[in-house]
Amino acid sequence: MSRRLFLPSALLAVCCVALPAMAADDDHEARGLTHSIGELDLTLTLDAGFGLFSVANAQHGLGSQALGSSERAGGRAMSEGYLAPGLAADWHLGDSSLYGGFKLVGSATRGQGDAQRNSSTSDRPEALDIEDAYLGWKSGITFARLGEDAVDLSLGRQPFSVGDGFLLMDGTAEGQRRAAYVLGPRSSFDRTAIVRLNTEPVRADIFHLEGNVDQDFMRAGDAAATSLYGGNIEWFASGHKDHGRFEYEERLWYVGLTALTVYEADTGVSANRKGLDVYALRSGGALLSGLGEGWQDFALYSELGLQRNGDTGRKSRAHAWYVEPQYTLSALPWTPRISYRYAHFSGDNNSNDGRNTAWDSLFTGGGPRGFGTWDLGEIYTRYTPNGNSNLNSHMLHVKLQPLEELGLGAVLYRHFFDKPDTANGVTSDDLLTELNVYAEWATPVKGLSVTGLLGAAKAGDGRRQQLGTSDATDRTTYLGQVVFG
Known part of the structure; x- marks a missing residue:
């Protein structure tokens, strides 16, 4: 078997065999x-994923250009995979404990690569690097009145998120030489210092984070080097025992406030980021559950963010917000859940006024609420450079649960430019219409899930103008993908 076929096949085999074998019995413990x-617990962990992806009519008919080639391919097919072995340690010190973690991620892309206008993975990249390397201390019962492990201090390279990932979730850019552009197995921040106060009904975080950036390895195509510090405070109720103190997914409802400052940034990559102050107010979950049992079926998610920079030459004044009501018809078969979201991310179409008004999405990520959290369409997010900025977005999401282990859903997006870039010939605000239909199956093999998705996206006049030609971009882009993990 050739090397090009062996590595993806090996990754799929590990995903189907080794990963389920290492699944933990407790959902709140590391899988391993x-x-x-004695007083030292060592946990060997393993995460793995494998995906198959196919795109037809890439870039709405314009095609995708491979690295080192002047020709454009109308369709692209690729496979991605990753292995992430790790070791976690927990040393009990009586009332408290020391802990640490180390994890590697090995990833590879094979086939024709991703379908961006200029494909970043068409050269079949593969990479092996350190994802996590951190040490920490948990208070255990030292402050028993505050709850077990109420205080958590940690340093190093590790994941960190706030809320549903609107601002902070993904500290490492994927694709290019890191491979695994769609699967995105890397998310950790570098040089972190995090204090978590895990109390209830109010919890808080104080944090220092740096983006995990390596411009040399990524051929100057990595995200902007960014260093920031800030704080977050949340008022919440747990949906299960007291687990909401530690996990976003376990919060029945929440209201939160975040403030952060970017004190250092690569101005060559992101000219307005250094000196940026960011403030955000959020809410989510079953906020009205206290009104009665029926109100637990209604959820409301929202966030308002403000960005300000007064530094000379980097003046910025941007904003973003969204409102997303959600209702579950729990009395009906398959418990349909219906949600609608309107999201606004400010744009800037005047580069000569000395002030930037375009929203900087910072370190947003896919998010813990599944499809449609902050990846706003599988085609839009992966293959349109606009991102979560200069955007007005409508989303309608319907999800069905015919079986406990099977979820079905459809997400319709309608995207518009907030401010068309008239200086570069974009006069229409009509950006994109996209439909994603998906199925999520938790297989009988413990720890193994399979997710399939079909997507279709039609470019609006503004997107066709952005691509530089209207004659070659009137086709619907189609996407098919299957992910094992």
Whole structure:
């Protein structure tokens, strides 16, 4: 078997065999095998994923250009995979504990690569690097009145998120030489210092984060080097025991406030980021559940963000917000859940007024609420450079649960430019219409899930103008993907 076929096949085999075998019994513990030596618990963890992806009519008919080639391909097919072995340690010190973690991520892309206008993975990249390397201390019962592990201090390279990922979730850019552009197995921030106060009904975080950036390895195509500090405070109720103190998914409802400052940034990559102050107010979940049992079926998610920079030459004044009501028809078969979201991310079509008004999406990520959280369409997010900025977005999401282990859904997006870039010939605000239909199956093999998705996206006049030609961009882009993980 050739090397090009062996690695993806090996990744799929590990995903289907090794990963389920290492699944933990407790959903709140790391997936892995634990061995105790006195007061020291060592847990060997393994995460893995494999995906198959196919795009037809890439860039709405314009095509995708491979690295080192002047020709454009109308269709692209690729496979991606990753392995992420890790070791976690927990040393009990009586009332408290020390802990640490180390994880590697090995990833590879094969086939024709992604379908961006200029494909970043058409050269079949692969990479092996450190994802996590951190040490920490948990208070255990030291402050028993505040709850077990109420205080958590940690340093190093590690994941961190606030809320549903509107501002902070993904500290590492994927694709290019890191491979695995769609699967995105890397998310950790570098040089972190995090204090978590895990109390209830109010919890808080104080944090220092740096983006995990390596411009040399990424051929100057990595995200902007960014260093920031800030704080976050949340008022919430747990949906299950007291787990909401630790996990976003376990919060029945929440209201939160975040403030952060970017004190250092690569001005060559992101000219307005250094000196940026960001403020955000958010809410989510079953906020009206206290009114009665029926109100637990209604959820409301929202966030308002403001960005300000007064530094000379980097003046910025941007904003973003969204409102997303959600209702679950729990009395009906398959418990349909219907949600609608309107999201606004400010844009800037005047580069000569000395002030930037375009929203900087910072370190947003896919998000913990599944499809449609902050990846606003699988085709739009992966293959349109606009991102979560200069955008007005409508989303309608319907999800069905015919079986406990099977979820079906459809997401319709209607995207518009907030401010068309008239200086570059974009006069229409009509950006894109996209439909994603998906199925999520938690297989009988513990720890293994399969997700399939079909997508279709039609470019609006503004997107066709952005691509530089209207004659070659009137086709519907189609996407098919299957992910094992």
